[in-house]
Amino acid sequence: MRRKTGGKFGSIRKSASQKYGKGKKKDTARGFSKPSSGSKRSSRSDRSERPDRSTRPGRSTGRSKRPDRSGRSKRSGRSTKSKYSVRPRDKPLVVSKRPEGHVFKKPEMRTSKKSEKPARQKPESHKAKKTESYKVDKAESYALQKTESYEPKKRESYEPKGPENRVDELRKKLIGKARSQVRAKYEGREAHAIRAAALIGELDSCFNLLAEHCIEWYSMHFPELERIARDNEKMLKLIYFVGNREKFTNENVTEQFPEKAEKIVNAAAKSMGSDIQEPALKEIQLLALNSLQLKEERAFLITFIESEMLEVAKNFSAVAGPLLAAKLLGEAGSMKRLAVLPSSTIQLFGAEKALFRHLKNRQVKPPKHGFIFMHPLVQKTPRKNKGKMARALAGKLAIAAREDFFGEKDISEGLLKGLEQRFEELK
Amino acid sequence: MKEIFSGIFENEGKLFTKNLVPGKKVYGERLVLVNKKEFREWVPWRSKLGAAIKNGLKHVPLQNGSKVLYLGSSEGTTPSHVSDIIGKNGLLLGVDISERVMRKFIQLCEQRKNLVPILADANQPEQYAEHLEGQAVDLLFQDISQKNQAEIFNKNAKLFLKSGKPGLIALKAKSISQKESPEQVFRKEIKVLENEFKILQVLSLGPFEKDHAMVFGEKK
Numbered sequence: 001m002r003r004k005t006g007g008k009f010g011s012i013r014k015s016a017s018q019k020y021g022k023g024k025k026k027d028t029a030r031g032f033s034k035p036s037s038g039s040k041r042s043s044r045s046d047r048s049e050r051p052d053r054s055t056r057p058g059r060s061t062g063r064s065k066r067p068d069r070s071g072r073s074k075r076s077g078r079s080t081k082s083k084y085s086v087r088p089r090d091k092p093l094v095v096s097k098r099p100e101g102h103v104f105k106k107p108e109m110r111t112s113k114k115s116e117k118p119a120r121q122k123p124e125s126h127k128a129k130k131t132e133s134y135k136v137d138k139a140e141s142y143a144l145q146k147t148e149s150y151e152p153k154k155r156e157s158y159e160p161k162g163p164e165n166r167v168d169e170l171r172k173k174l175i176g177k178a179r180s181q182v183r184a185k186y187e188g189r190e191a192h193a194i195r196a197a198a199l200i201g202e203l204d205s206c207f208n209l210l211a212e213h214c215i216e217w218y219s220m221h222f223p224e225l226e227r228i229a230r231d232n233e234k235m236l237k238l239i240y241f242v243g244n245r246e247k248f249t250n251e252n253v254t255e256q257f258p259e260k261a262e263k264i265v266n267a268a269a270k271s272m273g274s275d276i277q278e279p280a281l282k283e284i285q286l287l288a289l290n291s292l293q294l295k296e297e298r299a300f301l302i303t304f305i306e307s308e309m310l311e312v313a314k315n316f317s318a319v320a321g322p323l324l325a326a327k328l329l330g331e332a333g334s335m336k337r338l339a340v341l342p343s344s345t346i347q348l349f350g351a352e353k354a355l356f357r358h359l360k361n362r363q364v365k366p367p368k369h370g371f372i373f374m375h376p377l378v379q380k381t382p383r384k385n386k387g388k389m390a391r392a393l394a395g396k397l398a399i400a401a402r403e404d405f406f407g408e409k410d411i412s413e414g415l416l417k418g419l420e421q422r423f424e425e426l427k
Numbered sequence: 428m429k430e431i432f433s434g435i436f437e438n439e440g441k442l443f444t445k446n447l448v449p450g451k452k453v454y455g456e457r458l459v460l461v462n463k464k465e466f467r468e469w470v471p472w473r474s475k476l477g478a479a480i481k482n483g484l485k486h487v488p489l490q491n492g493s494k495v496l497y498l499g500s501s502e503g504t505t506p507s508h509v510s511d512i513i514g515k516n517g518l519l520l521g522v523d524i525s526e527r528v529m530r531k532f533i534q535l536c537e538q539r540k541n542l543v544p545i546l547a548d549a550n551q552p553e554q555y556a557e558h559l560e561g562q563a564v565d566l567l568f569q570d571i572s573q574k575n576q577a578e579i580f581n582k583n584a585k586l587f588l589k590s591g592k593p594g595l596i597a598l599k600a601k602s603i604s605q606k607e608s609p610e611q612v613f614r615k616e617i618k619v620l621e622n623e624f625k626i627l628q629v630l631s632l633g634p635f636e637k638d639h640a641m642v643f644g645e646k647k
């Protein structure tokens with residue numbers, strides 16, 4: 001599951017940042033246009049066409065002009081390599097909530113490890129060459145005659161006095177101390193991942209709400225599109241990047257929605273929707289962009305959760321997948337509590353309602369799984385065995401959480417292998 | 428397999444140490460078996476001390492039973508080889524400031540009984556001085572990328588090294604100054620080190636590490 005979501009949102013994040021002009025400095029400078037395709041448009045006109053929300057009162061002049069026409073005419077002949085190169089306008093429609101020039105980056109937490117390590121082993125051929133790159137190399141300038149005659153002094157009695165186990169005692173003490181220091185540093189840190197995970201669900205419902213409104217509004221103009229597209233996000237992209245039904249050419253649509261391009265183009269040609277005026281369309285497009293940015297936000301949050309969970313609970317997160325892991329962790333409240341919970345509790349997190357229904361009335365069957373139902377292995381298990389799979393998963397999760405809190409080892413591989421095995425038995 | 432320094436072996440141009448914990452790798456290095464003894468390859472591209480030895484460090488002040496204060500132990504790549512060399516009776520106190528790497532190092536400490544982790548800032552040696560219970564060490568080793576590397580080294584030497592005892596420090600030019608050339612930086616740093624040390628050898632770590640130098644000195 002982890003890989004799947006990571007890949008999916010990873011790609012969105014990339015494209016999203018290109019789209020909304022936040023990805024690269026170049027993009028931001030020129031608003032939406034891609035460096036290659038938009039270079040011909042003058043940035044001045046771009047700006048006047050796309051006033052910030054804050055300058056709305058004075059926007060009418062700018063808005064009365066179709067912002068995208070100039071760009072449109074140049075479109076033909078442009079390669080369709082980039083999905084997002086065609087945009088109705090050049091400046092973000094929305095006052096960006098992030099500061100100007102803000103560049104989204106994946107949190108750097110994971111990379112630091114690499115940078116600490118010296119470079120990988122390179123071919124031997126490198127070796128001989130650069131050794132003498134500067135003079136200081138040569139010992140001569142500093143090494144005194146002493147160098148040759150350096151004799152290590154006889155070891156004095158620095159050894160710990162007293163019985164052998166003095167050192168051992170010190171060692172145990174210091175290991176314990178370092179360990180609790182490390183733990184203290186991480187304690188409470190999981191709260192951020194928990195918050196973020198809780199936000200994901202809210203973002204999804206916000207997105208759906210806005211998207212629905214936007215689509216419904218747009219449907220006055222092109223009612224057939226919704227039935228054909230059946231995908232909120234793709235539909236919003238069509239609304240935002242293409243807009244007017246008249247512009248639903250093969251090329252334009254293919255860029256956003258290649259799978260159903262043909263159908264959509266045909267439908268656009270004989271649509272029974274009413275014509276739409278530019279101001280209204282702009283408002284709809286604005287709404288579409290806002291909703292799409294929520295999707296973008298979601299992708300950032302997912303990356304954040306991934307990297308945080310890797311820090312605070314790498315085994316647990318590896319077994320559950322970061323999002324599910326963060327959800328379960330939120331349910332437990334903290335790493336500390338999660339680490340002492342019995343696996344049966346973890347199994348039923350998120351199924352409290354069903355559990356209480358069962359406790360009240362024993363005729364109602366007890367629930368078999370809560371949140372962990374969304375784990376891909378449980379999902380793939382045939383219905384009659386889902387409970388068994390959930391139990392196995394919960395068991396491994398409990399072990400993982402314990403190791404994350406009380407130990408330092410990476411045991412995720414073994415745990416995952418065990419789960420795969422169980423899955424093979426149950427499927 | 429030729430022993431070139433106490434506990435350090437060479438074979439066909441590669442460095443090895445005798446594995447204190449047979450069967451276990453530390454950082455993905457190769458394990459080889461010679462005369463029923465297991466050796467771990469010491470990869471100079473991964474370890475600055477390894478690089479220094481390859482580049483002709485004249486003396487490696489380590490032997491069975493040595494007690495080492497290692498500043499910047501990180502995940503324990505180099506410390507693991509030092510641990511091999513100093514053997515069961517030796518002791519390496521590994522100081523590092525980062526919890527992230529300390530987590531890994533603690534694991535290594537569990538495996539190797541002569542390693543001890545200390546999570547602390549090497550810039551404030553007073554903080555861990557008490558843990559050492561006033562004992563001096565046989566070697567002070569430092570590999571941290573801080574602007575005041577030399578100063579930190581001196582501070583620690585004052586506290587933990589007796590006169591005549593050796594110190595080894597890896598200098599990283601880029602973390603001291605980006606503008607000046609590495610030679611200039613090294614000269615300056617060596618000046619600072621000379622306050623506490625008699626410098627015995629300076630050598631570059633190229634090509635294994637760019638703009639790094641290893642300085643070997645003896646406490647004044």
Ligand SMILES: C[S@@+](CC[C@H](N)C(=O)[O-])C[C@H]1O[C@@H](n2cnc3c(N)ncnc32)[C@H](O)[C@@H]1O
Binds near residue numbers: 548
């Ligand atoms: C280049 S790594 C050392 C690698 C190690 N010598 C090896 O070869 O395996 C430098 C380490 O110094 C640590 N460090 C940086 N500043 C420090 C400080 N002020 N006190 C202690 N450790 C520090 C970093 O956390 C990092 O792990």
